[in-house]
Amino acid sequence: MAIARRLATALMLLWLISGAAVAKPPVTLITFNAPPLVEVLSGKPQGGYALTVVRRIFDLADVDFQLRVYPEKRSILMAYEQPRVCTFPIDRSQERETNLHWIGPVSISxxxxxxxxxxxxxxxxxxxxxxxxxxxxxxxxxxxxxxxxxxxxxxxxxxxxxxxxxxxxxxxxxxxxxxxxxxxxxxxxxxxxxxxxxxxTTLRSMGCSLALDPKTLDNLEKAYRQLRDSGELEELLNTHGL
Amino acid sequence: MVIASLSASFSALSDPLDDVIEHWLSQEFTVSTLSPAEQAEELRWFHRAAQPYRGMTIRVVSERIDTHTYESSVLTKAFEDVTGIRVVHEITGEDDLVKKIQAQMDTGLNIYDGYINDTDFIGTHYRRQKTLVLSDYMNGAGKAFTLPTLDLEDFIGLGFGTAPDGKLYQLPDQQFANLYWYRHDWFSRPDLRRRFFDIYGYPLGVPQNWSAYEDIAEFFSDHVQEIDGVQVWGHMDYGRTDPSLGWRISDAWLSLAGMGDTGLPNGLPVDDWGIRVDGCHPVGASVVRGGALNGPAAIYAVETYIRWLKRFAPPQARELTFTSAGEWAARGQVAQQVFWYTAFLPAMTDPDAAVTDDNGNPLWRVAPSPRGAYWEEGMKSGYQDAGAWTFLTSTPDDRLAAAWLYAQFTVSKTVSLKKLLVGLTPIRQSDIESDTFAEHAGKLGGLVEFYRSQARYVWTPTGTNVPDYPALSGLWWHHISRAIRGDDSVENVMTAMAADFDERLSTIARHQGRLCEPRLNKPETARHWLSLPGAPKAARDTKPKPMTLPHEEAIRLWQSHAD
Structure with a gap:
């Protein structure tokens, strides 16, 4: 019995260690006050339809995130420079295209x-x-x-x-x-x-660091496509008109 | 503006309409292949046809070139005055436009009522079936809104917007070609001609192959170095990591190297993107699947592109894009450009530019681009961009009809000749043959001669082998920029890109409801494919004997396409 208990403990430890080794830290998801896309009150994002879309993407992708609020320009620079950052809802453009991985649009503005x-x-x-x-x-x-x-x-x-x-x-x-x-x-x-x-007109999207790991990126892209292909995205965006 | 206040109040054939027409014909559309009476009749037709949509505002988008700026800032006002329909004609980067039309196709949201989208998309529109078939619309629901004097047969680029099913999906709004550009005044100077002959043993002239182009590039960058106290370079290109870097390679470098197969417009079965088709089905881009994207010709093209960019072009070129490079060359420090987009002609013909003389005459000429070592007779001779009116089926009927009216207005014979003189991007045979266009030939350095020859059919856009342009186009800049930075060898970069192309073709194949979907070939050995005739072609001597021609003889090659 004692042997079995020790074996179970060892297996548990091994699982925890290996789990810890592969677990990825949450994505830092940065946004800013841009009502009605994102509404920030007292420094915290409280609502907005783009926030709803992005939360759904992360839920469907099963990717953890920590939501942060910074000014728009700074949030873009953080996504350019730091490895595990996504920011939204930013304008996608030809000039910015090569600096980020893009997922969207999450709004047509x-x-x-x-x-x-x-x-x-x-x-x-x-x-x-x-x-x-x-x-x-x-x-x-x-x-x-x-x-x-x-x-x-x-x-x-x-x-x-x-x-x-x-x-x-x-x-x-x-x-x-x-x-x-x-x-x-x-x-x-x-x-x-x-x-x-x-x-x-701009396509407002989520831009993620180029250094974001391919697996996380792939999961987020797949989740976005799922949201789009199911018609849920069109419904959300149409509710807010063009 | 007085005319603006009139537009709201006029009624059909009332005096205010006559005033509006008189204003625009006398102040703006002063040249046309139609008589003033015929122009007035066209404008009256637009006024009548637009009646159900008076007061509506529609939204269209196009890329950033002078022709579209003219449409956005002038033609929208004329159209509103005549029809009462307000048009917001947005101008943006070409890649942004690609993302927007892709977003509307993917989401079904009506982002724009009309797009001026390059016919490079024809393979996408045909397959995805989200695009209005214009030829059906003109004969069906849109018949009442189709200009009786549109004269489709007069459009020189109609074939570019026509799919393999024989139907028209895209109506050309402007066209520009990728031609060889050089400083005719420098090439004509006896001292430079003598010096070139002494070094290279043949005359300085329009290069017919890349060997001669490279000699000329070396001559100006390394030997001449300075003309009239100003530093000069023998080559110009651009290399910034930007979506437009991709077009540079997909538009021109690979096709002029001779990577694909013979056959117009793009080469069959392997096209100028290196994609092989079986029937209408793409079967692969990598050599192991019968494509040519990582074959010897493609590697030779990209190695040459990078070598010349780093060795002969001004250092700034590596940080320039399609737009900024086009403007840079007008500064007068470049001797030649292997592929130059004629969309930038307005900058080159500006009387204040460093490349025109005191009388405003060009110091430069255009000519056929030199070909790489794998190019063979029967292949396309260059790239031509055809920005064309494109409508998606997700557009509501009333907005579609109003946008279709505006589209036709921008290409109508009433306005097309004036638009041609502003933007220099011809679309109509009648304008090209007009005396007015001929009168400008001396200022345009060879453009008139090009568009009056049958060569305009041998300079072609991207073709139907490309099954989903937006899904594939991002791969170009992503991979080529790695090669420019030296992250990996050109051979490895091209092999990685070809593998990515195959993977995306495979993804596209899984989308439901697409016509002519990709069906990838099973991989064979590269040797198997390289031993067969045609593309992918086995390695060959890339240093053939250099050859040049005088400008008159080089231009004659365009005329020879008529035979």
Missing amino acids: RHGLYSRPDSHLSLRTLEDAKPLSISTHLGGVIGESLQGAGYRVTQTRTPELGLRMLMANRVDLWASDVRAASEVAGTAGVLLSEPALVFF
């Missing part, structure tokens, strides 16, 4: 140019905004691509600061995700008009 409510500014095409000054938040591809195309852009730390610049008459236009714009304006107590122009 339209981006608009907003003028002050008392402004009579009329825009028919993006080109019409060339002579005007624009604020937008740091970390999205909108600021980078407008700047690259020769537009006068000021990038702010948060979307709220961009809106404040507009209301303080420091810029002519504020560029924002149209779904986020009304929420940001509501929080800031600003009555925002319809955008002067909805000028660009």
Whole structure:
């Protein structure tokens, strides 16, 4: 009996040791306040449909994660530089394509140019905004691509600061995700008009470190495909409109 | 703008519409192969056909080249003034566009109402059956919205958007070719010509093979080094780890090396991506399965690409992309480019550019690209990009009809000649044959001659052997960048890439409901396949005797395609 007990203990120890050797640390999953995609309250992600999508991906993939909140730009840099980090919901673009593994889209975002409510500014095409000054938040591809195309852009730390610049008459236009714009304006107590122009679309996705191990990545990709092919993703995204 | 306020209030054939038409014909569409009366009639047709959709806003997307910028900033306004339909025409990177159309195909979400998508996708559209068959639509549900004067036969690239089932899936909106580009003024200088002959023993001219191209690259980079006090290089390319790095290899390097089989448009049974087909079924990319992606010709192509990039191109080239390299060459420090995209002609024809003379005439010329050692008569002679209007079946009917109207507007004879003069990306035979285009020949360095010859059918896009472009295209830059960095030998990199291609073909084969799905060959020995005729081809001498031609004779080779 004693021998059997000792053998069981040894086997248990061996299982624990070997388990510990192959167990992977949880993925650090970084997000930021981007309502209604992700809503952060008191420094913690509380809801949002992109958060729901990403949680479902990790659940289906059976991959552990720890959720963290950082500013968007910083979260992207952490995913570039650290080995086991994923961040969402970030804009996927050709310029960023080779720096991360991409899983998504977890949202389709339209981006608009907003003028002050008392402004009579009329825009028919993006080109019409060339002579005007624009604020937008740091970390999205909108600021980078407008700047690259020769537009006068000021990038702010948060979307709220961009809106404040507009209301303080420091810029002519504020560029924002149209779904986020009304929420940001509501929080800031600003009555925002319809955008002067909805000028660009981005696929917002989850970007993971290039050094993320292939097995974890494969599981996450398979989980995303499962969510997509079952129609669950389309249903979630359609609920929030395009 | 006055016209904008008019657009909301006009009614059919009312005076405001006449004012709108008069404005656009007199201020913008001043050149056309149609008479002004015929142009006005076309615009009236658009006005009438668009009536059910007046007040709607639609959304389309295309890649970032001058032609599409013109459409986005000018043609959308003209269309809105005439029809009352507002168009947001987004411009983005080509790879971003690929990801977006792929996302709409995969999720069914209506992200855009229309795409200007390269016909490189034709094998994907045909197989996945998520794309509107335009020829069916024009004769069916879309008949009332199809321009009676569209004149499909006038489109030179219709074949590129037509699938093996004979149906049209994609209607060309712009086309540009990948041609040899060189500084004609430098090549004509007696001192440089004499010096070249003294060193190499044959005349400086348009290179007909890679041996001659390499000599010329060496001549300018190592011997000449400086012209008029400015450092010069004998070669230009780009090598940044970026999705566009992949196109560089898949568009041009492998096909011009001669990797694939003979047969137009892409080589059969092995195409310019190195993929073998059996009937319409892809059966493998690796040599052991009968493909050519890691065969001697492919390895020779990529080794040459990297050697020339590192040895003869300006150091900045390694950090440039499709877009930034296209603009860089207009600075006037490059003697030649083996494959140059004519989409960048507007930058090269800018009177302020360093590559035009005081009268705005080009100091450069284009000509057929030199061929690699495995190239044989009967193979494609270069790559041509055909960005084409493409609609997905997930688009709601009303939005589809409105987007189809806008698409036709951008290629209608009323606007196409003006668009050609702005972007230099021809799509219509009538525009190419027009006196107006001919008048610009002197400023375009050979473009008019190219598009007036039958050679335009021998410069072809990616073909139907590629069963799922977005699923495969990411492999190119991923692997080639490893070879550029020297992470592994070119041979090992190409073998790894070919294995990845086979694996993805195998994954694609498991997707349900696709036509002509991949059916991988069982692996044989490489020797087995290399001993058979055609691609994959066994190793051969890669240093044939260098050969050059004067520009006039090189251009004549284009005309010879008419025979």
